[in-house]
Amino acid sequence: MQYFEKQGNALIFRQDGETVRVEPWQKDSLRVRGTLLSEIEEGSIALLDPEPLEAEIELVDERKATIKNGKIQAVLEVQPWGQKLRITFLNQKGEVLLSEIANGGALCLRAHDYRALKGGAYQLKVSFDSNPDEKIYGMGQYQQERMNLKGCNLELAHRNSQASIPFYVSSLGYGFLWHNAAVGEVHFGTNTTEWLARTTKQLDYWVTAGDTPAEIEEHFADAIGKVPMMPEYGLGFWQCKLRYYNQEQVLNVAREYKKRGIPLDVFVIDYYHWPRCGDYRFDEEYFPDPKAMIDELHEMGIETMVSIWPQIDWRSENYEEMKQQGLLVKSNAGVDVQMLFHGNNVFLDATNPRTRKYVWEKVKKNYADLGIRTFWLDEAEPEFSTYEYECYRYAAGPVEEIGNIYPREYSRMFYEGQKESGQEDIVNLVRCAWLGSQKYGALVWSGDIFSTYEDFRKQICAGLHMGLCGIPWWTTDIGGFHGGVTEDPDFQELLVRWFQFGTFCPVMRIHGNRGPREEIINKAGEVREGTGADNEVWSFGEKNYEILTKFIGVREKMRDYTRSLMAEAHEKGTPVMRTMFYEFPEDAACWDISDAYMFGSDILVAPIVRPKATSRTVYLPAGASWTLANTGDVYEGGKAYEIEAPIETLPIFLRNGKQGYLVGEI
Numbered sequence: 001m002q003y004f005e006k007q008g009n010a011l012i013f014r015q016d017g018e019t020v021r022v023e024p025w026q027k028d029s030l031r032v033r034g035t036l037l038s039e040i041e042e043g044s045i046a047l048l049d050p051e052p053l054e055a056e057i058e059l060v061d062e063r064k065a066t067i068k069n070g071k072i073q074a075v076l077e078v079q080p081w082g083q084k085l086r087i088t089f090l091n092q093k094g095e096v097l098l099s100e101i102a103n104g105g106a107l108c109l110r111a112h113d114y115r116a117l118k119g120g121a122y123q124l125k126v127s128f129d130s131n132p133d134e135k136i137y138g139m140g141q142y143q144q145e146r147m148n149l150k151g152c153n154l155e156l157a158h159r160n161s162q163a164s165i166p167f168y169v170s171s172l173g174y175g176f177l178w179h180n181a182a183v184g185e186v187h188f189g190t191n192t193t194e195w196l197a198r199t200t201k202q203l204d205y206w207v208t209a210g211d212t213p214a215e216i217e218e219h220f221a222d223a224i225g226k227v228p229m230m231p232e233y234g235l236g237f238w239q240c241k242l243r244y245y246n247q248e249q250v251l252n253v254a255r256e257y258k259k260r261g262i263p264l265d266v267f268v269i270d271y272y273h274w275p276r277c278g279d280y281r282f283d284e285e286y287f288p289d290p291k292a293m294i295d296e297l298h299e300m301g302i303e304t305m306v307s308i309w310p311q312i313d314w315r316s317e318n319y320e321e322m323k324q325q326g327l328l329v330k331s332n333a334g335v336d337v338q339m340l341f342h343g344n345n346v347f348l349d350a351t352n353p354r355t356r357k358y359v360w361e362k363v364k365k366n367y368a369d370l371g372i373r374t375f376w377l378d379e380a381e382p383e384f385s386t387y388e389y390e391c392y393r394y395a396a397g398p399v400e401e402i403g404n405i406y407p408r409e410y411s412r413m414f415y416e417g418q419k420e421s422g423q424e425d426i427v428n429l430v431r432c433a434w435l436g437s438q439k440y441g442a443l444v445w446s447g448d449i450f451s452t453y454e455d456f457r458k459q460i461c462a463g464l465h466m467g468l469c470g471i472p473w474w475t476t477d478i479g480g481f482h483g484g485v486t487e488d489p490d491f492q493e494l495l496v497r498w499f500q501f502g503t504f505c506p507v508m509r510i511h512g513n514r515g516p517r518e519e520i521i522n523k524a525g526e527v528r529e530g531t532g533a534d535n536e537v538w539s540f541g542e543k544n545y546e547i548l549t550k551f552i553g554v555r556e557k558m559r560d561y562t563r564s565l566m567a568e569a570h571e572k573g574t575p576v577m578r579t580m581f582y583e584f585p586e587d588a589a590c591w592d593i594s595d596a597y598m599f600g601s602d603i604l605v606a607p608i609v610r611p612k613a614t615s616r617t618v619y620l621p622a623g624a625s626w627t628l629a630n631t632g633d634v635y636e637g638g639k640a641y642e643i644e645a646p647i648e649t650l651p652i653f654l655r656n657g658k659q660g661y662l663v664g665e666i
Contacts (some may be wrong), residue, residue: 002062003062003085003601004059004062005059006057006059007021008576009023009024009055010022010055011055011074012022013078015078015084016083016142017036017037018034018085019038019039020034020112021033021034022074023055023067024054024055024069025047025223026048026050026051026053026069026222027051027184027222028069028070028209028210029207029209030067030069030208031047031204031206032204032205032206035114035202035203036204037119037487041201044206045179045181045405045435046168046224046435047223048222048223048224048225050223053066053069054227054469055069056068056069063077063078064076064077064078068208070092071092071211072090072091072092072097072209073091073092074089074090074207075087075088075089079102079103081103081105081106082103084103084109084110084111085111086100086101086102086103086500087099087102088112089174091174091209097173097209098172098174099128099585100112100636101127101128101129101575102129109127110341111127111128113125113126114125115415117199121201121401122199122201123197123198123199124180124196124197124200124203125194125195126433127193127194128193130189130192132171132190132191134150134172135150135171135591136168136169136170136171136188137152137168137169137464137579138165138167138169139164139165139465140162140163140164140165140166140466140469141161141162141165141447141466142154142465142620143449143455144458145461145594146594147443147461147465147592147593147594148591149168150188150190151188152188153185153187155185155524156182156196156404157183157387157403158345158381158403158407160431160448162381162448163381163407163433163434163444164404164434165433165435165471167435167437167468167470169213169216169217170579173209173216174208174643175207175216175217175220176205176206176207177205177206177207177435178195178205179204179205179206179435180197180200180204180205181404181405181434182197182199182402182403183197183399183403183404184196184197184198190509195268198389198401199398199400199401200401201285204304206222206223207265207409208223213468213581214574214582215396217470217575218573221470221572221573221574222573224435224436224438224439225470226438226439226470226569226570226571226573227439227441227472227568228425228427228439228571229570230473230566231419231425231426231427232265233251233266233374233425233445234265235556235562236264236266236555236556236559237262237263237509237510237552238266238268238305238507239254239257239266239510240268240270240509240535241511241532241535242271242481242513242514242531243269243270243272243273243512243529243532245273245286245520245529245531246286246287247286247293248478249531250267250269250293250297251293251296251297252301253536254296254297257584260538262537263556263647264300264302265302265303266302266303266304266307267297267304268305268429268505268509269377270307271307271309272342272528273286276313276315276316276317276343277311277312277313277341277343277345278309278312278318279316279317279364280308280362280363280367281362281366282283282366285522285523286522291370294371294372298371304371305372305375305429306372306373307473308375308377308378309375309379311339311346311382312328312345312346312347313343313345314343318362322348323359325351325354326349327349327352327358328346328347328348328355328502329346329349329394329468329529329604330393330394331345331346331392331393332393332398333391334391334633338382338392339382339383339385340385341385345472347384349394349395350408350409350410350412350413351395351405352394352396353396353403356409356417356559357635360413360416360417360420364606368418373418373423373426375412375428376429377410377431378431380410380411380430380433381407381431381432382406382410389403394406399540403405403569405434405573406432406642407433407442408433408435408436411430411433411437411442414643415440418441426441427443428441428443430442430444431483432443432444433466433471436499437471439471443472443473443475443507444475445475445476446463446476446477449476449477449480450481450482450485451479451480451482451484451491451512452480453494453609453611455480456501456609457595459476461594462474463505463506463597464575464577464578464597467575467576467577467578468579468582472566472574472576473506473576474505474506474576475502475506475507476509477509478499478501478502478508478509478510478512479491479494479495479498479499479512479514480494480498483515484512484515485515486514486534486539486540487533492541493611493612493647494611495540495549496544497607497647497650499547499551500650501607501650503551503554503555504599504603505577506566506576508552510535510537511535512535514532514533514534514535515533517530517532517533537549537552546648547647547648553665554662554665554666558659558662561603562576562600563597565600575598576599576600577597578598578600578601579598580593580597580604580619581593584621586623589619590619593619595607595609596618602658602659603652603654603655603662604620604626604652604653604655605652606650606651606652606653608645608650609649613645614644614647615642615644615645616642616643616645617643618640618641618653619640620635620636620638620639621637621663623638624637624655625637625655625656626653626654626655627653627654627663628652628653629652629654629663629664630666632663650666
């Protein structure tokens with residue numbers, strides 16, 4: 001009995017209703033697809049079409065076959081008990097990278113466990129052996145302090161401050177992509193790794209092999225796409241708060257930055273500058289002449305960014321038309337209220353091409369044609385009032401089956417509209433992402449986090465994991481979003497430390513809902529969304545002002561260097577914020593560091609992440625000498641040092657003395 005056949009450049013397995021196809025998909029990579037009682041669906045939800053590659057396929061005997069593509073080989077074997085398939089992946093040395101679980105003999109385990117659902121879909125679980133010494137990194141943005149994800153359980157779904165991007169880099173020399181947009185979960189156990197999709201039509205995953213994390217990352221970027229080149233205005237400082245509620249506030253703050261000689265690249269106008277959610281225009285009561293405002297900001301060398309939400313208020317001037325045209329997310333039962341915030345709201349359906357066209361036409365007329373070139377795409381998960389994913393349906397399919405594509409399609413709506421309008425330099429700030437978001441100019445920020453040292457520490461891990469998932473453009477709300485009080489000395493200290501960290505993030509942006517808040521009531525007597533306390537660099541005391549402006553100056557001095565990092569991200573998919581092991585994979589200590597990182601290849605950043613701390617331990621990787629930017633002192637690599645860091649500075653080390661212009665500046 002022959003279980004295997006060669007079909008063009010692919011290896012096919014058939015047994016008891018299951019069909020599995022393994023084929024080369026980009027350099028040193030293999031894609032695995034499978035289905036039960038059906039034909040394998042063509043196409044791809046995230047992977048780009050591959051370059052033509054010739055695989056080496058061998059039908060060893062009726063129960064075993066192999067397929068090789070460069071540095072990776074898959075061995076497919078039919079196990080004697082139950083005739084179930086097991087796939088093992090090897091590197092060019094014949095070492096095991098990853099293996100699906102064995103059937104366990106009388107246990108009758110299945111590596112591919114299909115559980116039939118109504119309508120022809122399945123709940124799918126795919127299980128792999130787990131090497132307890134393996135270390136795992138990536139998977140998107142989760143609010144936790146763990147760098148090595150071995151032992152973690154992760155939800156494969158988006159929430160405010162959580163972005164599920166199902167790709168990881170392994171310390172064993174491979175990368176793994178769960179090529180499925182279904183809501184689900186993954187368990188990185190020490191005995192097995194289990195991936196679960198709540199509802200799906202077929203199995204689909206991709207594995208790549210590489211000698212270094214950088215090589216793996218470049219294979220991944222080739223497979224799913226790279227960011228555009230960051231516009232020049234993305235390299236400097238961005239000013240933001242919840243919220244500048246009228247035109248006068250915006251201009252007064254911008255003029256003050258100009259008067260003080262503080263460089264400012266982007267000024268952000270937050271939500272509820274509109275009359276109702278879904279109106280896609282300025283509220284003329286508060287912004288009587290937005291064109292004049294935008295023009296004045298441009299004259300000062302400042303780009304204007306405006307917030308756009310995907311919610312549509314039932315009272316919006318566009319609601320009835322969008323509902324009639326079928327442009328909204330549908331609730332599977334009950335009343336279509338998907339979020340309660342200043343009224344009853346539903347979400348636009350970003351997976352529907354007609355929705356993307358309709359909304360962009362409104363945005364172009366009321367924003368882009370006034371001179372706005374960059375947008376803040378908030379609520380992009382989307383943020384359902386209750387994350388009951390089975391309750392909702394998109395044009396692309398049930399949310400449980402396809403829901404994780406939403407933030408990517410939301411970014412796509414704006415990127416494609418901007419491109420069609422002739423704009424080339426595109427970056428949009430987005431509160432979530434999925435596989436491929438980066439190619440649509442998505443700059444992800446980490447959501448509505450708290451103004452605490454605990455949440456501050458979590459952001460370092462979040463940014464590093466995101467970089468490994470193909471999202472090199474990433475940032476945070478400097479100072480955190482919830483709970484910061486402008487005049488509180490403890491908060492001011494936190495903000496300074498966060499600001500120092502933000503200087504060495506891909507984008508440097510201050511934001512937050514600062515207290516105390518002011519209530520806003522319009523001429524009709526309606527309570528509008530309030531405005532937070534001051535959040536400008538001069539708002540936190542004179543001493544702190546000197547520190548904050550110093551670090552804006554540091555960011556400006558690094559502009560050429562930061563631009564070069566953005567070019568690497570654009571050309572190769574290289575993260576801007578890099579784990580220590582990305583640059584130093586041979587140094588075993590670097591695989592366990594979660595509170596320091598590399599900003600590009602030359603600058604080691606060690607943020608101060610504990611209250612009242614004025615020093616910290618810093619491990620300097622072996623294989624380089626390290627210059628402390630504050631003092632110019634040179635340290636030997638391969639050792640840990642206790643480094644002094646009073647409030648006005650933080651430990652920044654320069655690899656082999658590169659970027660030496662920073663010595664004495666930090």
